Amino acid sequence: MSPVRVEVVQDTCCCSGLCALAVPDVFGQDEDGIVVLLQSQPPQERHAAVAEAARRCPTTSIKVS
Ligand code: SF4
Secondary structure (H helix, E strand, C coil): CCCCCEEECCCCCCCCCHHHHHCCCCEEECCCCCEEECCCCCCHHHHHHHHHHHHHCCCCCEEEC
16 A cells, blocks of 8 residues: 555644544644644554544544645
């Protein structure tokens, strides 16, 4: 499988926390609840979870390429 690069858009994040709950080694939240990216290139075993988190983000603030 090819490498995956993850990006987050803090300007549109609504602080739902869904991504941090689902994949806490890749997504965190700052003191205001805004998403913080912990790993931009997660290991292969996390790719499916990251893709699911991106799909479930209510504001489509997670980009996977
Ligand atoms: S799921 Fe989306 S809106 Fe919720 S904290 Fe993560 S990036 Fe922000």
